[in-house]
Amino acid sequence: MSVALLWVISPNSEVSNCFGFSESNRLFDSSKPITISSCFVGSGLEKKPKFPVLASLVANAAGEMTVSSEQKVYDVVLKQAALVKKHLKTGEDYDVKPDIVLPGTLSLLGEAYDRCGEVCAEYAKTFYLGTMLMTPERRKAIWAIYVWCRRTDELVDGPNASHITPTALDRWESRLEDIFRGRPFDMLDAALSDTVAKFPVDIQPFKDMIEGMRMDLRKSRYKNFDELYLYCYYVAGTVGLMSVPVMGIAPDSLATTESVYNAALALGIANQLTNILRDVGEDARRGRVYLPQDELAQAGLLDEDIFAGKVTDKWRIFMKHQIKRARMFFDEAEKGVTELSSASRWPVWASLLLYRQILDEIEANDYNNFTRRAYVSKPKKVLALPIAYAKSIVAPSRTSSLAKA
Numbered sequence: 184m185s186v187a188l189l190w191v192i193s194p195n196s197e198v199s200n201c202f203g204f205s206e207s208n209r210l211f212d213s214s215k216p217i218t219i220s221s222c223f224v225g226s227g228l229e230k231k232p233k234f235p236v237l238a239s240l241v242a243n244a245a246g247e248m249t250v251s252s253e254q255k256v257y258d259v260v261l262k263q264a265a266l267v268k269k270h271l272k273t274g275e276d277y278d279v280k281p282d283i284v285l286p287g288t289l290s291l292l293g294e295a296y297d298r299c300g301e302v303c304a305e306y307a308k309t310f311y312l313g314t315m316l317m318t319p320e321r322r323k324a325i326w327a328i329y330v331w332c333r334r335t336d337e338l339v340d341g342p343n344a345s346h347i348t349p350t351a352l353d354r355w356e357s358r359l360e361d362i363f364r365g366r367p368f369d370m371l372d373a374a375l376s377d378t379v380a381k382f383p384v385d386i387q388p389f390k391d392m393i394e395g396m397r398m399d400l401r402k403s404r405y406k407n408f409d410e411l412y413l414y415c416y417y418v419a420g421t422v423g424l425m426s427v428p429v430m431g432i433a434p435d436s437l438a439t440t441e442s443v444y445n446a447a448l449a450l451g452i453a454n455q456l457t458n459i460l461r462d463v464g465e466d467a468r469r470g471r472v473y474l475p476q477d478e479l480a481q482a483g484l485l486d487e488d489i490f491a492g493k494v495t496d497k498w499r500i501f502m503k504h505q506i507k508r509a510r511m512f513f514d515e516a517e518k519g520v521t522e523l524s525s526a527s528r529w530p531v532w533a534s535l536l537l538y539r540q541i542l543d544e545i546e547a548n549d550y551n552n553f554t555r556r557a558y559v560s561k562p563k564k565v566l567a568l569p570i571a572y573a574k575s576i577v578a579p580s581r582t583s584s585l586a587k588a
């Protein structure tokens with residue numbers, strides 16, 4: 184089987200992709216329709232914008248002030264954090280529920296998780312190795328979430344993407360609801376069903392990821408960063424919100440639950456912005472421009488310049504700004520990693536350091552992300568692992584900037 188992309192310890196050292204997927208290993212087949220789309224209900228809690236580029240209010244096309252994407256997403260963050268706090272108060276234990284054992288089988292659920300582990304090992308090798316440091320329950324749960332995310336992404340990015348319609352995504356969402364109701368469709372779904380029964384994982388980020396796939400079907404341009412931010416939340420920030428309830432916050436952390444979720448969200452956004460900057464040429468060849476149109480215009484650039492793929496001084500200046508913003512999100516994320524439970528820190532640090540290095544490589548390529556794919560060399564990847572480990576043994580700070588007041 185030809186594995187196209189693996190994470191870090193890849194047979195192909197030119198790989199820069201953390202979560203690459205094999206062309207030949209299809210993980211699908213969905214059925215049954217339903218419609219639900221995510222919506223945001225204002226919490227009334229004003230978020231103080233963390234980034235100069237973001238604000239609580241933005242002007243819409245008609246010039247009216249409307250709630251920003253950052254504010255909408257922050258409401259989801261608050262909801263997720265509240266769920267975890269409730270779970271902690273009721274003192275439910277993560278590691279108690281036994282596997283479903285049916286007559287004639289040793290453990291169907293055990294097999295389902297093993298399969299999720301195999302998928303992770305195959306497509307995200309180093310990430311898989313990192314999960315081996317986690318407790319068995321947490322490790323299996325992260326594998327199950329990883330596989331669901333991968334399958335969801337495959338719907339719009341895989342070889343069958345041209346056949347994917349909004350109806351197919353509605354069916355996938357219906358199937359997701361069944362997972363959360365304890366009625367899985369296949370064995371990979373069964374693993375996730377078990378995970379969401381054991382950990383305080385909410386359905387909202389999963390639904391929002393599907394919403395991101397819908398966005399990809401209907402939209403190929405982003406007017407401004409506010410629109411792009413929402414897309415990045417849908418397809419990647421959601422992964423952070425799904426993972427934290429499983430990874431756990433360190434018992435000695437003084438950070439607020441909301442602040443850790445916010446850092447997790449920031450890591451997802453940072454990863455996705457980096458992914459977009461790495462893939463400008465590849466996306467343009469598919470007719471897609473995931474760059475804020477207003478910022479392109481301010482830099483004196485048009486879509487045509489991107490399709491022409493010529494590195495000019497205008498492009499370099501534009502790219503410097505985009506890279507700076509992605510790094511700000513990585514900086515924001517860093518504050519939260521130390522607050523995670525000790526065994527979860529290493530894989531997260533590794534993922535952060537490795538993905539952030541893609542930005543350095545874009546610079547090293549003199550901003551030619553049209554025809555040169557930025558990748559982190561194998562020696563650099565290998566070097567990142569002990570650095571990540573050293574960072575991961577730092578305990579939560581007693582004077583954390585995320586600490587409760």
Ligand SMILES: CC(C)=CCC/C(C)=C/CC/C(C)=C/CC/C(C)=C/[C@@H]1[C@@H](COP(=O)(O)OP(=O)(O)O)[C@]1(C)CC/C=C(\C)CC/C=C(\C)CCC=C(C)C
Nearest residue numbers: 201202203329332333336419422423447451454455519534
């Ligand atoms: C330790 C760790 C990284 C855990 C996350 C495990 C997990 C559940 C990963 C799922 C990733 C996935 C398959 C997402 C589907 C959508 C997608 C493909 C998003 C892009 C990933 C990169 O993929 P790739 O390079 O393969 O891109 P192409 O499809 O080829 O273009 C993304 C860029 C986003 C991935 C986002 C994350 C991994 C979020 C990480 C955040 C956390 C784990 C929270 C950490 C907690 C704190 C407090 C910082």
Ligand SMILES: [Mn+2]
Nearest residue numbers: 458459462466
């Ligand atoms: Mn991409």
